[in-house]
Amino acid sequence: MLEHGGNLNDAALHYGRARSAWLDLSTGINPVPYPAPTPAADAWHRLPEPSVDLVRAACAYYGAPRLLPVAGTQAAIQALPQLRLQRDGRPARVVVAAPIYAEHAHCWQRAGHVVQEVAYEQLDAAAAGDCQVLVLCNPNNPTGAMVEPGRLLRWAQLLHARGGWLVVDEAFGDTVQAASVAAHAGDGLIVLRSVGKFFGLAGLRLGFVAAAQEVLDALADWLGPWTISGPAQQIGAAALADAAWQRATLQRLLADGERLQALLARHGIASSGSALFQWWPEPRAVQFHDAMARQGVWVRLFTRGAGGIRIGLPADEAGWQRLAQALQAWSAHG
Template identity: 65%
Template sequence: MLEHGGNLRDAALAFERPLDDWLDLSTGINPHWYPVPPSSASANAWHRLPEADPALALAACRYYGAPAMLPVAGTQAAIQALPRLRAPSRVVVAAPSYAEHAHHWGQHGHSLRQVAYADLAQAIDSCDVLVICNPNNPTGERIAHDVLLDWADRLAARGGWLVVDEAFGDTEDAASLGAHSARPGLVVLRSVGKFFGLAGLRLGFVAAQPPLLSALADLLGPWTVSGPAQQVALAALSDTAWQAAMRARLRQESAWLRQLLAAHGIASAGTALFQWWPEPRAEQFWRHMAQHGIWVRLFRHAAHGIRLGLPPDEPAWLRLQQALTAWNKENT
């Protein structure tokens, strides 16, 4: 199993610090999650088998601007299943990116290459499937929609796919590619966990042509999304006032985080939910922050650097500032 952020129990064991004495900045999950009321799920949602509620898919289509969407148990479920829906293919996964994509496309008989973002345009004509995160996780890099649509058309002309993971797309100014997902071969993944801060729901959506969605649904089987998750997500996706206010808040806090890092000599990039930078002393920085009870995401391989999520409150901001100041003092 691949390593991911949010693994606080590992941090507590490795650094012998109690679990509740950590500031977890290792994910890009919104620390100001959607306010789920205690009675948000009806008794039937807990009692009955979770039939798919058509209202949820319709709410997702409105929110993401897609003509057809399939709810799944987190985009991870789709990431694991999509490679099983194709015969052995030539697959290119943009690198660096969310590691689960390459991990699963590397199985099931596919021929896998990982290609740097700068070189993707040269790889289009020599692959059958291109998988890309947009904006990218962990670097925040983006590729323009008109470029992606051109690539999708070129792949589709020979029966190929363009899979675009937009898990961090909710705060982007550009509209989702989901609006174009009626095109052949275009598959768009969206996550409820990141922007809404509801990672524990395990809910995401896939936008694509209906036959592909039907094949994916058949592969995943029945009851993939729990009843309570469906009811909570329906409320969150429909709450346009909360969404607008949260986008503004996250953009402001993201600017604060960039400014704080810059004040300590760190030039970062990212999204409204995280910052990332290539760090020559990445392991030293990660260990330093852990010794201050702050868990950040260390990338050791393709993206050798650090990713930081947003602090949840004022004491957390102060704790991060103090740890950064100590890092500078120890390394200048």
């Protein structure tokens, strides 16, 4: 199993510091989550039939013509390589943008497909080449790199013409909704959306897939019944319909994202990212990660390639001050 952010139990065990004593910035999850309502009593009692209210709210929020709820986008990331095998009966030539959320390449490789990892700057050539599936995150996780919608739609057309798929993971797309291509899903374009990041509800395990109806039908059949719990459906529907909370949260996250980038810049770190996280290639990534951890600040370490660091947002002013102090100590002694 690949390593991910949010692994605070590992941090507590390795460094001998209680979970409650950590400032966890290792994920890109909104640290001030949606105030989840109490689910109706029957949500715990009844089998979770598919919720029309949830799908209606999701389609309105994401601007997609049709969506399939899934148990987090991870469920779709694992299932899509299997569906491709089932459809074609043979492995596909898959290009995965790099660097990227590692589960994408891992799941396609594990299913037996031929995977090539390609830098974002080379994706135009990859889309025009002979690959059958092209996978990327937009915004990218972990770098925040963006591909404008027009290019994505051109790539989708090229892939669809040869029976291929363009898979666009928009898990961090809520703060840049104008860049989403969910409204155009279909004809070879598959879009993944997550409730966990912007809404801060990662424990809900709720995401959505936008795609052609035949892909959604095959995916639903592969995943089986009752994939989304009753409480998750009710809470998700409420969050996706709460426009006032969404507007206020978007303003706060955009401001906090700028604040985090400015804080890092004051300590000589030129970062990129999104409103929910910042990332930079760090030549001393392991040492930085360890130095932060010894001060009780848990950040995300990337060791592939040249190495890098990703930092999420603190939840409150005390967290911001603690991060600033840890960065000051690194600048002084790192």
